[in-house]
Amino acid sequence: MRTGWQLLERPAKHEVISSALADSEASGVVIIGPAGVGKTTLARSVTSSLPGRARWAACTTSSSSIPLGAFAQWVTPTEARDPIELLVSARQSLLADGPAVIGVDDAHLLDQLSATLLHQIAVERTGSIVATVRSGEPVPDSVMTLWKDGYLHRVDLEPFTREECIALVESVLGGTLEELSANVIWSQSGGNPLFLRHMVEAALEAGTLSEVKGVWQLRGATTVSSGLATLLESRFDHADPDAVTALRLLSLCEPLDLDALVELAGEKAIDAAEKAELIRIDRDGPTLAARISHPLYGDVIRRQIGTASARMLRGQIVTVLNRRKPTSVAGRIRLAELYLDSDQTADTGLLVAAAKDAVSLANAPLGERLARTAFEREVGMRPAHLLSRALMWQGRPAEADQILARFDPDDLDEGQLLLWGVPRASIVFWSLGEVARAYEVMELLRSRVTNPILRPMVDAADAAFTIFENKLPEGLAKAEAVLSDPAAPEQAVETAAFAAGMAMPLAGRGDEFTAIVARCFDTQKSTDGLIRMLARYGEVLALVHTGEFDKAETQAANYAEFSSSGEFLGWAIAKTMSGLVATYRGRFADAIPTLEQALAAFNAENSLPWRLPGRLLLARAYAGLGRADDAERVLAEAAEHVGPSVALFDPQVLVTKAWIAAARGGGRRAVELSRAAADAAHRSGQLAVEAEALHDAARFGDRRLARRLQSLVANVDGPLPQLYARHAAAVADSDGDALDAVSVEFERAGLLLSAADAAAQAAASHQQRQDRRREIESVTRAMRLVSLCGGASSPAIRAAARPLPVTARELEVAELVAAGLSNREIAQQLSVSVRTVEGHVYRACLKLGVSDRDGLAAIIRPGGTRDPQS
Structure with a gap:
């Protein structure tokens, strides 16, 4: 991991400042922004690029009371007390070598005489001024008039954007920052570079920011370093004590209804805090709510509150909020959390209701905390049910099963038995893979749960298990x-x-x-947010x-927006959705990082089965870029989830294997595996997957699929099967014009790689008919589409990119040679004799003018590497 914090370039602001300094109508610039936003760094970066040495005056609180304190180093030692003489002395020293660049850091702290000197230089234009001013601080009139009267250009420096924050942090970490974690870091730092650095370094030191499979994740509360805490505490030390009181309350519960805060702290405290810009008042629907003006202020204030004081303050807040009887989900959760850490005892019913709310919002860690407290206080079925579900979702099935094992089903009524049985069967089926044991639980439920209101819960769970068994x-x-x-x-x-x-x-x-x-x-609210996701x-x-890819992409993005920092499992499911869309569209460069982040977010003590579809998609994306080794690695990782409980994905596994075979150059093997996937999908009724697998086989060169695909058109929703059938018919007829036409339709539908393959196959058809102009047009189109896919690779695309005077079988053998396979391995893969392979290698070498296998590999894949993307 890199540890150096480098300046993140701000070219637009840099250019504005440089242009202002070159403007003959002005004497320089003043850069205004909050503390830590990077004013000084940017100002010094600009002045260092100018000819000559800049003279920098750093203002401080202590120097502000000393006449010419900021410019003391340029004042000749003297006993004189005449301000005019002091000004002359400083002016002569500063400008001794002619016009100079004068930098003033924290110009709002200039003493009156220094401000006068700066004003004289600006008015007379005897030097170029670059000054910084902290926003929100009182500024001397003599300084303020510099930009109000047009002598200095004013440049407001804003905090970093989210994208700039991510770029900076990733440059320091030397890896990818998970998007959900990036959102937390950006919002908590407010985009302030100084705060950002301290926060990241503190999180690394605390271990809450760590790397999981190449993705950096923040898990747990953000941390404030001691250095930043000291910096911010100095501001609170000079603030009105009443204002700090309001800040202390908000640091423990934010936001707070303004009326509630008034009752707790008083109007005077709130007015003082608002005037000091420590808090802000926003309209929150029909009411007004108070919030801390910067997220890190709350972190620092909480560090100053002892455990006993914090419990007492939360108790006061609880008393006020409880009188208002919160009715919203957020209100119940907040009240329950406050109770847990206060000097008061929460009602168990509130804890259970809040735990249910948390689970319904897909916040499993919070649901666990609330449910566990309720369960430890009162061992009942409802908190046990919620606790077990929260543990299961976090990949801790053994703990979840132990919670439920404390109950004897013979002692439970129908409602309790349902709360016990469905999560236990789910844990055993999906997390532990014990299908027979899961069905024992389900048989017990089917025999004893007869209430017509409750019975659908049993049937719904039964349906899910049956479908995952691929029935x-x-x-x-x-x-x-x-x-x-x-x-x-x-x-x-x-x-x-x-x-x-x-x-x-x-x-x-x-x-x-x-x-x-x-x-x-x-029309219904969620009862389990992760099930709903x-x-x-x-x-x-x-x-x-x-075939509704645009809508699918929009929906996936919308669902990702619903997730907050504690809902990383729901976020991971949403990111898998985005990866699904990108993979099917052929946008592999987008799909790969998206899916890698989703899989990293699924990290748990026990690997969650919901990783399987993401891994299959990721392997296909790697294979689509020709990165066969990476695809094989991911597929091998996916093999940890096998058996009847995930049999639903068996055809998809074969599809993925077909793509890997194609990436390795095995066109014949890719066709065989695609057909096997189609047959497996047909047997289980996965007709859309059957159509997709047959389409893949046609892309890999199978000419016998048009009729079978056409038979699926009436049985599969959407326009894609018809497109697949048209493509297969064009492949069967080697009809270049028809392939060009279907390529246009594929692109219009959003299937970019299918469009590229069809165009590449059209090029081969035009070449056979010696129509050079049409061949070039089709190749050009295919390569344009390949670039949109991030440099995708397939047998048809590779052949179009390097048209060679060899037969299809000779090219296939040459591809496998280039992939690093021996003649014997090639023979086994193609089900032919070693002598046959040797003959193909010999004829390919003869036609291409090379003498051996190495020369053949170099032509097929420049460099002769097994994986051209590695």
Whole structure:
């Protein structure tokens, strides 16, 4: 990891200041901004690029009371007390060598005589001035008039943008910063470079900012370094004590309703804090709310509050808030959290309700804390149910199972049995992979839960398990029965929608599922935020399989926006959605970092099964760029999740293997694996996946698929199967014109790599007919599309990029030679004899004018490397 904090260039501001200094109508610039925003750094950067040496005066609080204190180093030692003589002495020293560049740091602290000297130089234009002023501080009139009267150009320096913050932190860390963590760091630092540096260094020291699989993640509260705390504490030391009182209360509970804060601190304290710019008052709907003006102020103030004082202050806040009886989710959660750390005892019912709220918002860590407190106080089924779900989502299934194991199902009534059984079956099925044991729990639920209001919860869970075992018709029938039941409870509907969302898009019923999402989720609040996010994943999956890529991309971005710092699991699911869209569009350069961040966010003590679809997508994206070794590595990692509980993804695994084979140059093997994927998908009713796999086979050169694809058109929602069928027919006929036309349609639909492949295949067809002009046009189009895909690679694209005088089989063998395979390995992969492979190698070398395998590899893949992207 790099440790140096380098100046992040601000070229636009640098240019503005340089231009102002070159302006004959002005004497320089004044840079105004908050403390730590980088005023001095920028000013010194500009002056260092100017000819001659700049003379810098640094103003301080102590020097502000000394006549000419800022310019003392240029005043000739004298016993004279005449201010005119002192001014003359300083002026002569500063300008002894002619016009100079004069820098003044913190010009708002200039003493009156120094301000007068600076004003004289500006008015007479005998020097160029670069001054910095801290915003919000009183400025002497003689200094303020410098820019008000036009002698100095005013440049306001804003905090870093989010993008600038990320760029700076990543340059220091030497790696990718997770977007969710970047949002927290940016918002907490306020974009202030000084605060940013202290925050990152403190987080690294505390271990809350750490690297997970190449992605830097912030987990836990942000930390304030001792250096920054000292810097900020000095401001509070000079503030009105009443103002600090208001700040102390807000540091423990923010925002606070203004009326509540008035009751706690008094009007005088709030007025003083607002005047000192320590707090701000914003309208929050129909009410006014008080907030701390900068997030780090709260962190520093909390460091000054002892444990006993903090508990007492929270107790006071709790008393006031409890009288107002919060009715919102946020209000209940905040009140419950305050209770936990106060000198008062919360009602267990409030803790359970707040834990349920937290889980419904996909904030599993917070849900765990609240539910655990309630459970330890009163061992009941409701807190146990919430606690087990929160632990399961965080990849701690053994702990979750232990919580539920404390209950004997024979002692539970139907409602309690349901709260016990569904999470326990889920833990055992998905997290532990023990399908038989999960079905034992489900059989117990089916036999004992007969209440018609509760029974849909059992059926919905049963549907999800059945679908993940890849029994789509049976599982969908169960899910649809729950979704069509108007009396089904909200959690049953969510679970059934999750199950249907994982199956309907794959079955070619994407349009049906988007209608289900619109009907079910627009009228009901969530009972489990992560289940709902997985159902939303199904929505994006449906939009992708029905060809609505723009809408899918928008929805994925919207769902990522819903996640806050504590909801990184929901955020990871949303990022997987974005990676899904980018991968299917062929935008692999976007897909890879997005999916890597999602997978890193899924990091847990026990690997979460929700990593599997992300890993399969990431492997396909790597393979799409020709990075076969990286794709193999990710696919090997995905193998930790295998068996009946994830059988739903078996066809996708074969699709991924086909892409890896294609990346290694094995066109024939890629076709075989694509056909195997299509057959596996057909057997389980995954008709959309079948169509996709057949399309891949046609892209890899299979000419026998047009009729089979056409048969799927009427059974799979959306326009894509028809496009796939047209493409397969054009491949079968080697019709270059038709391939060019379908390439245009693929691009219009948003399938960029499919468009590139079709154009590359068109080029090969035009070449066979010796239509050089059309061949060049198709190759040019293919290469343009390849660039949009981030430099994608496929058998058709590689052939179009390097048209060679060899047969398709000779090219395939040459590709495998270039990938580093021996003749025997090639023979095994192609199911031919070693002698046959040797013959193909010999003829390819003869046609290409090379003498051996190394020469052949160098032509096929310059450099002869196994993985051209590594």
